[in-house]
Amino acid sequence: MSNELGKKEKKFLVKFMLHIAMFLAVLALSVLLNETNDLSIYSTGFLAMTPVIPVIFLLQLVVKHYRSLDEYIQRVMGESLLWAVGVVGCAAMAYGLLSEMVEVPSISLAFMLPAIAVIFGVAQSIKLASDTHEE
Structure with missing residues (x-):
């Protein structure tokens, strides 16, 4: 059973790290696009909020994992x-x-x-x- 738990925890951590990597990539891309382009206020606002999207999926992952504990x-x-x-x-x-x-x-x-x-x-x-x- 502990081996099964270890696999589940490892799978969760891999997914968790992938979500964090996606967050960092989207954050870097949004900052880069904002600084290199002359965008409208709406586009800038959209870019500022896009890093929240991977965080929402990360939250969903954490809640699913929490329910399995x-x-x-x-x-x-x-x-x-x-x-x-x-x-x-x-x-x-x-x-x-x-x-x-x-x-x-x-x-x-x-x-x-x-x-x-x-x-x-x-x-x-x-x-x-x-x-x-x-x-």
């Missing part, structure tokens, strides 16, 4: 995601409130999803480590 791992991932969204959401709200009171550098909203992903990974590692120590 056992209940314990789903519970760990769910709690980790709640922590990640909560931490990033609170940080965004705090930064927004701070920016209303004092002059602070602007931060692009494009960094929210990567921040959620990083905090999700950290929270998941902490949760799995704490559960291992409890046993």
Whole structure:
């Protein structure tokens, strides 16, 4: 069974990396086309949003993989995601409130999803480590 699980995990990781590669390729192409051509505002807006398309397919892949996992791992991932969204959401709200009171550098909203992903990974590692120590 673990060999089957290993194959499933490896297949998921390969697909995951392919989706990330597609995202990076579309991002590079959209930036290159935007900088080398004099495009209308609509074309520029379309190019700016095209890298989201591979991310949507990546999300679909992750949800499908999540559904195939056992209940314990789903519970760990769910709690980790709640922590990640909560931490990033609170940080965004705090930064927004701070920016209303004092002059602070602007931060692009494009960094929210990567921040959620990083905090999700950290929270998941902490949760799995704490559960291992409890046993």
